[in-house]
Amino acid sequence: MAVGKLVSRIQTSLGQFELDVDLTLPTQGVSVIFGPSGSGKTTLLRAIAGLQQCNGEISFNDEDWQGAGPYRKTAQRPLAYVFQEASLFPHMSVEQNLDFAERYSLTRDHASKRSDLITLFDISHTLNRKPEQVSGGERQRAAIVRALLRQPDLLLLDEPLASLDDARKHDVLPYLEKLKNDFELPIIYVTHSAYEAARLGDYIVALDKGLVVSQGSLWDVIRDPLFPGDISREAGTIMTGTVDRIDTQWHLAYIDTGSASFITVPANDLNTGDSVRLWIRASDISLSHQPLEENSISNSLPCVIEDICHDPNPALMIVRLKTSSSATLITRITRQSADQLNLKQQMTIYAHIKTAALI
Numbered sequence: 322m323a324v325g326k327l328v329s330r331i332q333t334s335l336g337q338f339e340l341d342v343d344l345t346l347p348t349q350g351v352s353v354i355f356g357p358s359g360s361g362k363t364t365l366l367r368a369i370a371g372l373q374q375c376n377g378e379i380s381f382n383d384e385d386w387q388g389a390g391p392y393r394k395t396a397q398r399p400l401a402y403v404f405q406e407a408s409l410f411p412h413m414s415v416e417q418n419l420d421f422a423e424r425y426s427l428t429r430d431h432a433s434k435r436s437d438l439i440t441l442f443d444i445s446h447t448l449n450r451k452p453e454q455v456s457g458g459e460r461q462r463a464a465i466v467r468a469l470l471r472q473p474d475l476l477l478l479d480e481p482l483a484s485l486d487d488a489r490k491h492d493v494l495p496y497l498e499k500l501k502n503d504f505e506l507p508i509i510y511v512t513h514s515a516y517e518a519a520r521l522g523d524y525i526v527a528l529d530k531g532l533v534v535s536q537g538s539l540w541d542v543i544r545d546p547l548f549p550g551d552i553s554r555e556a557g558t559i560m561t562g563t564v565d566r567i568d569t570q571w572h573l574a575y576i577d578t579g580s581a582s583f584i585t586v587p588a589n590d591l592n593t594g595d596s597v598r599l600w601i602r603a604s605d606i607s608l609s610h611q612p613l614e615e616n617s618i619s620n621s622l623p624c625v626i627e628d629i630c631h632d633p634n635p636a637l638m639i640v641r642l643k644t645s646s647s648a649t650l651i652t653r654i655t656r657q658s659a660d661q662l663n664l665k666q667q668m669t670i671y672a673h674i675k676t677a678a679l680i
């Protein structure tokens with residue numbers, strides 16, 4: 322199926338601030354609008370939603386929302402919006418908030434079932450409570466369910482984790498991943514967190530001072546020397562696996578990722594058989610032609626080199642690898658090491674993972 326697009330060629334001003342963007346986003350997967358505070362991310366999202374007046378044109382999958390055809394107000398655009406906080410009506414219970422969304426939902430053949438969404442986002446215990454009586458993470462999950470009950474064709478998420486502390490952020494992130502993976506719903510996700518952008522984004526747009534400074538697939542953006550912020554340094558890979566065994570002497574868990582060897586992480590309170598996800602940063606992987614002797618049973622994965630390219634930093638190269646379980650690893654090594662190892666595409670090489678974090 323051909324991927325549709327969201328075209329936004331718009332200008333607007335707010336006091337001294339001017340936003341001037343010409344963007345074409347795929348209407349598939351998660352498009353991340355990334356940039357520092359005050360760069361215009363929320364203004365852009367509000368303009369797409371029709372909540373911020375702007376000049377120019379906006380179209381969604383060839384449907385004109387503004388510009389060529391008659392202007393469509395927010396309620397006439399098939400979208401749902403989750404704000405940084407307070408997306409739920411405070412005077413209604415969570416359940417009444419969901420009722421409200423269903424009353425104004427768009428008609429769809431394959432509507433998501435309310436009970437399924439409540440289970441998926443684990444909010445059944447909050448239904449009778451008011452938003453102020455649930456945690457920040459539960460509130461955002463309920464706000465996402467409410468948005469999904471509108472049966473939108475496009476979901477706009479404005480820093481949904483911004484109001485949460487780090488622990489809550491890590492609680493909610495897996496739900497956002499479910500949202501990304503289980504629904505064929507294009508999402509525009511605003512964040513200033515490189516970690517969230519790298520973890521959730523498929524397509525990334527970087528804004529600075531109201532202008533687009535870089536855009537492309539996550540992988541293209543990582544290599545873009547104009548890309549602001551630390552996304553390239555934060556770049557990495559998520560691998561899923563199962564705890565094969567716990568080494569009680571060294572407090573390590575051996576994770577089976579389907580690759581030829583295990584990856585070890587601190588055992589914490591993991592048990593054999595648990596499913597886990599690992600975050601492996603590009604800077605935590607080194608390469609060699611041989612498995613390291615002392616590491617040969619763990620953290621040393623045979624891989625095939627898919628791609629080698631220049632890093633914005635002239636001393637470094639970025640190497641993309643495929644593991645035997647078809648996971649993609651990204652590593653950043655010095656140009657000198659790349660030269661000494663004589664790296665070539667399709668070459669088999671060992672990736673040594675210094676540390677992997679559980680997420």
Ligand SMILES: Nc1ncnc2c1ncn2[C@@H]1O[C@H](COP(=O)(O)OP(=O)(O)OP(=O)(O)O)[C@@H](O)[C@H]1O
Pocket residue numbers: 335336337338356357358359360361362363364365513
């Ligand atoms: N109502 C307003 N009147 C005047 N200026 C405004 C108004 N709303 C926003 N601005 C300014 O417009 C600029 C862009 O704001 P916007 O909220 O889009 O940025 P942002 O990238 O989403 O920032 P943050 O990450 O801090 O939420 C900022 O400089 C902000 O101060």
